[in-house]
Amino acid sequence: MNNPAANCSFTQMTLDRVSNKRKDDEWLLAQLAQENCQIIPVCHNSFFFVENDLFILQGESKYKILTSELTSKVKTHQLVFLGINDSTPIFAIDISSIEEAELPNVFSNNLELVNLRATLALTSHEQASILGFANNLLHWNKSNRFCGFCGTATQANNGGHSISCTNSECKKEIFPRTDPVVIMLVEYKPENGPVQCLLAEHDRSPEMCASTLAGFVDPAETLEQGVIREVKEEVGLNVYDVEYVKSQPWPFPSSLMLGFYAKTNDPTIKIDDDEIRDAKWFTADEVRAFSNWGDEDEHYKIPRKGSIARYLIDTWLEAN
Ligand SMILES: [Zn+2]
CATH class of the missing domain: 3.90.79.20 (Nucleoside Triphosphate Pyrophosphohydrolase)
Structure with missing residues (x-):
């Protein structure tokens, strides 16, 4: 199911833009x-x-x-x-x-x-x-x-x-604008037990589709501050070690997804955001048991192949 080497959609531009x-x-x-x-x-x-x-x-x-x-x-x-x-x-x-x-x-x-x-x-x-x-x-x-x-x-x-x-x-x-969006996989390592990642069901996604958190960067905000603020707003967690991973143009119409990993010491989730239906901690083995995007069963679904959310999750699974 997992193939971190798979390319994210919209990232393989072959055109020479000859901007001069x-x-x-x-x-x-x-x-x-x-x-x-x-x-x-x-x-x-x-x-x-x-x-x-x-x-x-x-x-x-x-x-x-x-x-x-x-x-x-x-x-x-x-x-x-x-x-x-x-x-x-x-x-x-x-x-x-x-x-x-x-x-x-x-x-x-x-x-x-x-x-x-x-x-x-x-x-x-x-x-x-x-x-x-x-x-x-x-x-x-x-x-x-x-x-x-x-x-x-x-x-x-x-x-x-x-x-x-x-x-x-x-x-x-x-000049053309690009709207930065931070998208992040948050992990928590309990004292005893395997490391876990936080995945959420977004209000606009079908039931049982679990994905990473994401949000637009505010004006005059660093990307790292955007990650910290979004995670706090969406699930009430304080994160640290915010680490940039990869980007993906998301032309619907002009976003640039900027993928991050982040860690937290306190796993207490507090959902105070209309956009999140539910959020939970999952071990790598639990995520590996997810169904594929589009499957019609009662299990959690992994995000669609080609999305940066999927890339972040697949890469995290490789390491855990
Ligand atoms: Zn004018």
Whole structure:
């Protein structure tokens, strides 16, 4: 059941982001015009699949979408440059504004729309990383079409990697945001008996799904302070030896999960948080007896493969 070597989803990015070159609109247009250029259409955070393959616009088919003048397209928030895969330029385009009934006229193929989370079952780790990136960047562009300072319309620059206010008095420039989330496995070693880890049933998860604690980092807070505060708030424990383990982009739409281990001396759990239904201490052997995510039985379930929660638990099991 446990395979700590398995990659976390969204962590295997193969694209060269060529961040120096994407500042140049002429260079971007030359990439778009390349025969092998690929454009990934995105519609309301979902992607198109033909049977089980991702649908990509390339060759002549990309011009079905790029009907308006290309120069203006790269300044809108709809088209973003993701990077170069080997020698293939890859873009993503938000086509949410096209009416669903119109889609079959735009694409002749028999397409199925699959939301980002569900694409994980259909894609490699490498492809999922690119789709996550596309979702994250397009969502950010869509959310920033107007300046937060003066309310004027904005324009996208750098292939959608920065946005500037078009008001000449303001010219405010903003960059994509990432929302840090700390996620932590807390352990307790009783004087007599095996070490235990704390796993919780989260309110938004199905019954009997036990996972690590997690929460957004507050403004002006270190990651370590975030871990200490979240554990205290969610289950009333004081933790120490907060140790960083691994990170995972979580593009729903723009989080970065930062995984930690932490220890406590006092195992008394006090749940004072709406988001936690239950929390318990488990030995490694008890966790090894958990059912898999998605199993339909009465046992506790381990988190989904590919999640950083699963990685933290699997790595902890290896050591214990
Ligand atoms: Zn402005």
